[in-house]
Amino acid sequence: MEKRMMTNRLFDIAFDSTQNTMTVRRTFDADRQLVWDCHTKSSLLDQWFSPKPLTTNTKYMDFRAGGHWHYAMIMPDGQRFWGRMDYQTISPIDGYTLLDGFCDDTGALNPELPQASWDVGFKDASGRTLVETVVACRSKQDLEKVIAMGMKEGMTSTLERLDELLLTLVT
């Protein structure tokens, strides 16, 4: 049963190096209102937003244009990565745009790390809901920083892999 559901479900990620964008598309077995709520209510976001084994904890949420979501992704050892989504435009239940950035526990943005803009759209798709997220970096330099940072954080990769890579970069 589970397998049949999985194979029917759309999930794709496309990277466009000329536009500095990554587009994530995925369908969900629920109506648009429910999927929208899951994306926009902090009590629900807290239950799914972080990849395993991390968990999410909201410190502050104001889902309005000009408002923001301040949250922590928490490692099993308790280490926290703070993030902040600044909402720019909202049109329920079709979509919203935001700036995704890194911050500290007070919500102050880290000026050294680039913010990416997200354009999140919700569409009916024959009884399901299609969510399309376009993550855009402002420049190639920003994208390079994101890539370099992802490697340093190594949130899901093993440290060994990172060490090997750093060795090859030094030489």
Add this chain to the structure above:
Amino acid sequence: MDKYLHVSFNALGDPTRFAVVERLLQGPASVSELAEPHNMALPAFTKHLGILERAGLIRTEKHGRVRTCFIYTPAIEAIDNWLSESRAIWCSRYDTLDSLISKLNGEKNDDEQAL
């Protein structure tokens, strides 16, 4: 590292070159194999390969009359690694969202799913 990435991104900002790199991530290939899907004169195509090679993204070796191309640089590993990580992150978060959604949908969907 930033230097590597900078070079690689400039070289990747072209659909033909990006396609070549994507293809080479699957494994080495000869120049003619690489050129085949692109509707382009060989000299023009070879120029693209030259840009990728000078950017340090690919390496070529000649065996007899066949020139074979390989992915070379750590920058490609970095990009590839970042894309797999991104994929893993979105995959994991959405799987969790699926569970949350079926919990929220409650019994409503049980009949359909039992099939």
